[in-house]
Amino acid sequence: MAVFKHPQILVASNLTDGEVLFLGPSGWERDHRRARVAQAADEAAALEALGKRDISANRVVDVYLADVELGRDGAPTPLHYRERMRVKGPSVRLDLGKQAADGGAP
Amino acid sequence: MTAVDLRAPQRRNAPTISYRYDEYDAAFVRERVAEFRDQVRRRLSGALTEEEFRPFRLMNGLYLQLHAYMLRVAIPYGTLTARQMRRLADIADRWDKGYGHFTTRQNLQYNWPKLVDTPDILEALADVEMHAIQTSGNCIRNVTADHFAGVAPDEIEDPRPTAEFLRQWSSLHPEFSFLPRKFKIAVTGAAHDRAAIMVHDIGLRIVKSDSGDIGYQVVVGGGLGRSPFIGKVVRDFVPREDLLAFLEAIMRVYNRFGRRDNKYKARVKILVHEKGIDEIRAAVDAEFAAMDRSVFSHDPAEFERIAGFFAPPPYDALPATSASLRAAKLDTPAFANFVDVNVGAHKIPGYAIVTVSLKPIGGVPGDATSEQMRVLADASERFGFGELRVSHEQNIILPHVKQDDLFALWRMLDAAGLATANAGLVSDIISCPGLDYCSLATARSIPIAQAISKRFSDMSRQRRIGKLGVKISGCINACGHHHVGAIGILGLEKKGQESYQITLGGDPTFSASIGEILGPGVTADQVPDVIEHLVDFYLAEREEGEAFIDTWRRLGHARFKDLWRREGEDGADI
Numbered sequence: 131m132a133v134f135k136h137p138q139i140l141v142a143s144n145l146t147d148g149e150v151l152f153l154g155p156s157g158w159e160r161d162h163r164r165a166r167v168a169q170a171a172d173e174a175a176a177l178e179a180l181g182k183r184d185i186s187a188n189r190v191v192d193v194y195l196a197d198v199e200l201g202r203d204g205a206p207t208p209l210h211y212r213e214r215m216r217v218k219g220p221s222v223r224l225d226l227g228k229q230a231a232d233g234g235a236p
Numbered sequence: 237m238t239a240v241d242l243r244a245p246q247r248r249n250a251p252t253i254s255y256r257y258d259e260y261d262a263a264f265v266r267e268r269v270a271e272f273r274d275q276v277r278r279r280l281s282g283a284l285t286e287e288e289f290r291p292f293r294l295m296n297g298l299y300l301q302l303h304a305y306m307l308r309v310a311i312p313y314g315t316l317t318a319r320q321m322r323r324l325a326d327i328a329d330r331w332d333k334g335y336g337h338f339t340t341r342q343n344l345q346y347n348w349p350k351l352v353d354t355p356d357i358l359e360a361l362a363d364v365e366m367h368a369i370q371t372s373g374n375c376i377r378n379v380t381a382d383h384f385a386g387v388a389p390d391e392i393e394d395p396r397p398t399a400e401f402l403r404q405w406s407s408l409h410p411e412f413s414f415l416p417r418k419f420k421i422a423v424t425g426a427a428h429d430r431a432a433i434m435v436h437d438i439g440l441r442i443v444k445s446d447s448g449d450i451g452y453q454v455v456v457g458g459g460l461g462r463s464p465f466i467g468k469v470v471r472d473f474v475p476r477e478d479l480l481a482f483l484e485a486i487m488r489v490y491n492r493f494g495r496r497d498n499k500y501k502a503r504v505k506i507l508v509h510e511k512g513i514d515e516i517r518a519a520v521d522a523e524f525a526a527m528d529r530s531v532f533s534h535d536p537a538e539f540e541r542i543a544g545f546f547a548p549p550p551y552d553a554l555p556a557t558s559a560s561l562r563a564a565k566l567d568t569p570a571f572a573n574f575v576d577v578n579v580g581a582h583k584i585p586g587y588a589i590v591t592v593s594l595k596p597i598g599g600v601p602g603d604a605t606s607e608q609m610r611v612l613a614d615a616s617e618r619f620g621f622g623e624l625r626v627s628h629e630q631n632i633i634l635p636h637v638k639q640d641d642l643f644a645l646w647r648m649l650d651a652a653g654l655a656t657a658n659a660g661l662v663s664d665i666i667s668c669p670g671l672d673y674c675s676l677a678t679a680r681s682i683p684i685a686q687a688i689s690k691r692f693s694d695m696s697r698q699r700r701i702g703k704l705g706v707k708i709s710g711c712i713n714a715c716g717h718h719h720v721g722a723i724g725i726l727g728l729e730k731k732g733q734e735s736y737q738i739t740l741g742g743d744p745t746f747s748a749s750i751g752e753i754l755g756p757g758v759t760a761d762q763v764p765d766v767i768e769h770l771v772d773f774y775l776a777e778r779e780e781g782e783a784f785i786d787t788w789r790r791l792g793h794a795r796f797k798d799l800w801r802r803e804g805e806d807g808a809d810i
Contacts, residue, residue: 145280145286145351146280146350146351146352147304147305147350147351147352148300148301148303148304148305148350148351149303149304150302150303185286188279188280188281191286192300209732210732211671211733211734212302212671215302215680216302216303219303220673220682221672221680221683222600222672222683222686223600223672226333226348227303
């Protein structure tokens with residue numbers, strides 16, 4: 131198991147349309163700010179187990195943990211620029227992706 | 237297969253200057269759509285796991301990318317009819333987000349299709365004799381060709397009949413559906429290579445023997461990606477009647493000796509590099525000599541049937557030059573610039589080849605809106621026998637425009653934002669989608685292209701600089717062909733940040749070369765400064781008639797590296 135360095139969230143793609151999803155307290159969310167945050171390795175493992183369950187249930191694909199930092203309000207923001215891109219949409223088309231639907235994620 | 241050219245009766249007013257499906261082709265594509273529809277149904281029902289489904293969706297060009305699925309549609313040898321272009325626009329509107337991205341393999345990618353809609357999209361493509369088969373996977377991919385095929389003055393023969401011949405040979409070929417890795421073939425029939433054949437797994441150059449026979453110089457083992465290589469000539473002249481057998485022999489040697497233990501070592505370029513071209517040539521020759529060639533015997537009637545689909549359209553007899561064109565150029569400087577930069581000589585007197593740039597200043601290279609696609613379709617019907625081409629440089633070509641019609645065409649293109657006069661100039665940048673869309677990317681490439689384009693937004697300055705190929709890839713897989721850019725830019729990750737490595741001296745033509753690294757990587761913000769500095773140095777040093785690559789070759793890479801080092805020491809922002 132990888133060394134746990136940062137809080138983590140579980141990221142996936144929706145099977146039917148490929149949209150990026152984040153595992154929340156009661157299911158998959160389209161907004162990463164509502165994602166459930168693992169603060170320790172055992173919590174991250176629990177998230178992964180839920181992800182595997184939903185892969186088997188044919189709800190999501192391409193599931194993985196992403197490191198995040200927490201804002202003052204406790205909402206997670208990915209640390210790596212790749213996942214920062216995924217929570218928004220193409221940086222060259224602000225009218226597309228999640229940033230278009232919700233007015234722009236932070 | 238039928239030998240009937242279905243277009244003949246309707247040619248002038250409803251032109252379809254491309255290969256037309258016969259009953260066999262149409263049934264085959266329809267069957268594939270039905271098969272994939274069932275595979276999607278089974279995936280959604282859970283009867284297929286993602287692991288089981290993934291090879292099926294890839295065989296049909298469907299990827300899972302950063303934000304959504306991506307569907308890659310094959311445009312064989314880059315030739316499209318107006319009807320097909322309109323259908324691509326309709327699909328973009330109905331099932332995607334109103335635009336498409338033309339790629340360096342002359343294909344089109346939709347960035348936002350839903351899995352559940354994909355069978356319907358494939359059905360809509362099949363209606364206009366298109367598909368997405370073999371646009372992914374370890375098979376022979378879309379065969380590409382010179383985008384000036386059939387109209388270039390320097391051409392020996394139109395390469396598209398050969399490309400179509402190879403497409404039919406390689407489609408679902410049982411021996412080559414599970415190759416060690418993907419396999420790319422390009423064909424040119426001209427004296428100047430516009431198809432980058434030297435950096436393909438197999439490159440074919442149509443040549444004429446001393447006795448006047450048409451044949452092929454066969455190049456093998458070229459490629460870009462993490463290990464770039466220039467292809468090597470495996471045989472100087474293969475007669476047309478031996479082409480399929482000879483290629484079959486190459487593929488068998490690759491299939492037998494290509495590595496399957498390591499995907500990064502599995503391309504034929506690695507095999508050629510490790511064994512050496514002499515050993516490969518001996519193996520190919522031995523296979524060719526031993527194989528039963530009768531099953532690959534050339535069928536001249538079938539080749540001629542295919543070639544018939546690419547016969548020249550009914551050109552009018554015209555003077556070599558147009559008085560109205562001359563007058564319009566004098567009256568309208570912007571039009572004159574467009575003609576000087578984007579319009580090329582045609583083999584038929586009075587006609588011209590028009591490159592429609594999909595690189596507006598600050599735009600996304602290769603993207604076209606559905607409305608622009610329709611304008612292009614309309615323009616091709618009004619001014620060019622209804623035919624369009626996609627270039628590997630991510631532009632659209634109208635290959636048969638009367639010089640007399642150029643001004644009206646330019647006005648039509650200009651109104652649609654399609655008249656940027658930068659074909660081949662510094663802002664005509666090849667760029668992969670990069671990290672804005674691609675799940676493999678390590679850095680963004682489109683914003684780098686946009687920043688360079690804006691930096692050189694002064695078009696008169698661009699014209700002074702002249703031809704300059706800038707190519708950008710967002711990862712080491714090199715979809716943006718950065719290795720063969722006179723200036724290449726590779727986006728990487730360095731310590732958690734996007735970093736860009738600059739290379740100089742790449743060349744995708746017959747004089748092919750792989751670019752050499754200039755120095756340590758720079759940040760995204762620094763890239764335009766570095767490029768501008770290099771260009772200024774070139775302008776100061778160039779001799780009469782020299783393009784950037786010529787000056788780089790004459791001065792040597794060390795001079796450019798010295799410049800880099802000196803400026804770095806002086807504290808310049810590079």
